[in-house]
Amino acid sequence: xxxxxxxxxxxxxxxxxxxxxxxxxxxxxxxxxxxxxxxxxxxxxxxxxxxxxxxxxxxxxxxxxxxxxxxxxxxxxxxxxxxxxxxxxxxxxxxxxxxxxxxxxxxxxxxxxxxxxxxxxxxxxxxxxxxxxxxxxxxxxxxxxxxxxxxxxxxxxxxxxxxxxxxxxxxxxxxxxxxxxxxxxxxxxxxxxxxxxxxxxxxxxxxxxxxxxxxxxxxxxxxxxxxxxxxxxxxxxxxxxxxxxxxxxxxxxxxxxxxxxxxxxxxx
Amino acid sequence: xxxxxxxxxxxxxxxxxxxxxxxxxxxxxxxxxxxxxxxxxxxxxxxxxxxxxxxxxxxxxxxxxxxxxxxxxxxxxxxxxxxxxxxxxxxxxxxxxxxxxxxxxxxxxxxxxxxxxxxxxxxxxxxxxxxxxxxxxxxxxxxxxxxxxxxxxxxxxxxxxxxxxxxxxxxxxxxxxxxxxxxxxxxxxxxxxxxxxxxxxxxxxxxxxxxxxxxxxxxxxxxxxxxxxxxxxxxxxxxxxxxxxxxxxxxxxxxxxxxxxxxxxxxxxxxxxxxxxx
Ligand SMILES: Nc1ncnc2c1ncn2[C@@H]1O[C@H](COP(=O)(O)OP(=O)(O)OP(=O)(O)O)[C@@H](O)[C@H]1O
Ligand SMILES: [Mg+2]
Numbered sequence: 014x015x016x017x018x019x020x021x022x023x024x025x026x027x028x029x030x031x032x033x034x035x036x037x038x039x040x041x042x043x044x045x046x047x048x049x050x051x052x053x054x055x056x057x058x059x060x061x062x063x064x065x066x067x068x069x070x071x072x073x074x075x076x077x078x079x080x081x082x083x084x085x086x087x088x089x090x091x092x093x094x095x096x097x098x099x100x101x102x103x104x105x106x107x108x109x110x111x112x113x114x115x116x117x118x119x120x121x122x123x124x125x126x127x128x129x130x131x132x133x134x135x136x137x138x139x140x141x142x143x144x145x146x147x148x149x150x151x152x153x154x155x156x157x158x159x160x161x162x163x164x165x166x167x168x169x170x171x172x173x174x175x176x177x178x179x180x181x182x183x184x185x186x187x188x189x190x191x192x193x194x195x196x197x198x199x200x201x202x203x204x205x206x207x208x209x210x211x212x213x214x215x216x217x218x219x220x221x222x223x224x225x226x227x228x229x230x231x232x233x234x235x236x237x238x239x240x241x242x243x244x245x246x247x248x249x250x251x252x253x254x255x256x257x258x259x260x261x262x263x264x265x266x267x268x269x270x271x272x273x274x275x276x277x278x279x280x281x
Numbered sequence: 282x283x284x285x286x287x288x289x290x291x292x293x294x295x296x297x298x299x300x301x302x303x304x305x306x307x308x309x310x311x312x313x314x315x316x317x318x319x320x321x322x323x324x325x326x327x328x329x330x331x332x333x334x335x336x337x338x339x340x341x342x343x344x345x346x347x348x349x350x351x352x353x354x355x356x357x358x359x360x361x362x363x364x365x366x367x368x369x370x371x372x373x374x375x376x377x378x379x380x381x382x383x384x385x386x387x388x389x390x391x392x393x394x395x396x397x398x399x400x401x402x403x404x405x406x407x408x409x410x411x412x413x414x415x416x417x418x419x420x421x422x423x424x425x426x427x428x429x430x431x432x433x434x435x436x437x438x439x440x441x442x443x444x445x446x447x448x449x450x451x452x453x454x455x456x457x458x459x460x461x462x463x464x465x466x467x468x469x470x471x472x473x474x475x476x477x478x479x480x481x482x483x484x485x486x487x488x489x490x491x492x493x494x495x496x497x498x499x500x501x502x503x504x505x506x507x508x509x510x511x512x513x514x515x516x517x518x519x520x521x522x523x524x525x526x527x528x529x530x531x532x533x534x535x536x537x538x539x540x541x542x543x544x545x546x547x548x549x550x551x552x553x554x555x556x557x558x559x
Contacts, residue, residue, distance in 0.1 A: 171385070171387065171389050172389055172391065174354075174359045175383075175385060175389045175402075176402070176406065177358075177359050177377055178357045178358065178359055178377050178381070178383045179377070179379075179402060179403040179406045179407065179454075180376075180377045180378065180379050180406060180407060181406045185406055189391070189402070189405075189406075190391065193391070193393050269393075270392040270393045270434065270436065
């Protein structure tokens with residue numbers, strides 16, 4: 014290992030240690046304050062109670078089941094919404110006619126709050142997972158659409174001219190420059206969409222469901238099980254962070270020419 | 282498209298760099314107007330007349346904004362002229378041609394492609410043999426001093442190195458007509474001189490026709506058979522100077538009085554225009 018690599022390894026280790034220490038102090042402080050001030054569990058449960066509740070919930074099998082249901086809704090909705098957004102984005106970016114025909118409806122659709130539409134969708138598609146998938150898809154759709162359109166129009170004119178002087182066809186210009194230039198934008202869209210998808214699934218479950226983490230939260234709330242509610246909230250945020258992390262990882266691998274700060278590296 | 286000479290010019294082989302009606306490139310009464318966003322009209326090129334013979338080396342000098350890039354963009358087929366006749370190898374210029382290679386003022390590399398893949402863009406676009414031209418791409422990269430950088434990405438290269446990659450890309454498909462827009466502007470003086478020698482050698486060996494835009498008057502004189510002097514507002518040709526210095530030319534020639542006379546003759550135009558350049 015070179016000196017510089019050794020240095021960076023040390024800094025990384027230090028950062029991890031610092032993060033862990035901060036977390037432990039936070040948890041410890043929380044526990045101490047709740048015990049010291051004698052806060053009722055129904056207001057704010059101590060971390061220890063949450064830990065116990067999560068073990069109970071997990072061993073009863075309910076946690077895994079409801080997490081799987083919500084995961085399914087999030088992923089299917091995300092896929093459906095992103096693919097639709099991506100395809101329509103291509104159509105609109107490539108055809109001014111498609112833009113004139115579809116765009117007004119899309120804007121109108123986007124201005125309607127999805128939470129307000131959710132009850133209708135539940136009535137149409139029932140209390141099962143399909144209504145949640147649809148609600149999630151309507152939310153994941155727009156970030157992909159907007160970013161795909163912007164990305165496909167982002168190619169610098171001089172790169173296009175360079176290809177045209179090499180006698181490139183329209184299709185070659187699209188494949189060699191427009192598409193790669195759109196990728197960073199598409200990933201921004203995916204990142205926004207995946208986080209919104211988690212919210213979408215939970216909103217759908219709040220409106221009416223028979224399973225899922227949103228359903229579980231409502232149940233715990235009705236039975237005044239505060240530690241149980243917290244367990245679900247923690248699972249949800251871990252889920253969100255994990256999905257975001259997967260997208261970021263793919264982004265760093267696929268759109269490798271853009272540096273971390275989001276700064277464009279033009280290379281020219 | 283082949284740029285093979287007609288039987289006529291083949292018979293006049295004694296003067297291959299002719300400027301008669303068989304010239305490879307013929308530009309007649311070329312006009313270019315740009316319309317800006319706010320509706321203004323910019324007269325970028327006015328009454329440009331120029332003939333370039335086969336295998337001739339022509340340099341263009343002129344102050345910033347006199348329409349040099351505009352002229353090259355028209356010849357490369359990406360910019361439609363307002364009026365005038367442009368024929369290349371006897372054909373009206375209508376669009377880009379695989380027989381033309383262009384070195385741009387900026388390198389314009391694609392950041393997601395390695396150096397080698399960037400050089401191969403014309404080969405890929407024109408569907409040429411990858412193996413044969415791949416070998417040529419490596420040769421060209423070695424020639425401009427970029428051996429070992431084939432698999433690096435543009436962001437890992439200095440500005441001057443990127444510009445040299447752009448030069449290789451213009452040469453890789455072996456075009457017979459080369460358009461170069463200030464190709465050496467981003468290079469240090471030493472690299473620039475060796476690139477000048479290299480370009481002279483490429484031109485001599487390959488019989489290419491070259492049109493080179495440069496800000497450096499000595500560079501223009503050193504390389505060219507003729508130097509075209511342009512002035513701005515509106516961009517037009519004020520003089521075309523024959524450089525009849527013997528070939529092959531050595532860099533040391535730049536210190537001779539004969540060489541100096543050409544430089545002075547060109548510089549005079551810019552002094553009288555009140556624009557001191559280079
Ligand atoms: N796309 C455009 N739209 C409007 N005006 C333009 C455009 N491109 C160039 N011009 C104008 O045309 C004139 C000539 O520009 P051009 O780029 O050809 O100059 P140049 O001789 O290459 O200058 P430089 O030496 O600085 O590169 C300038 O006045 C410029 O403002
Ligand atoms: Mg220019």
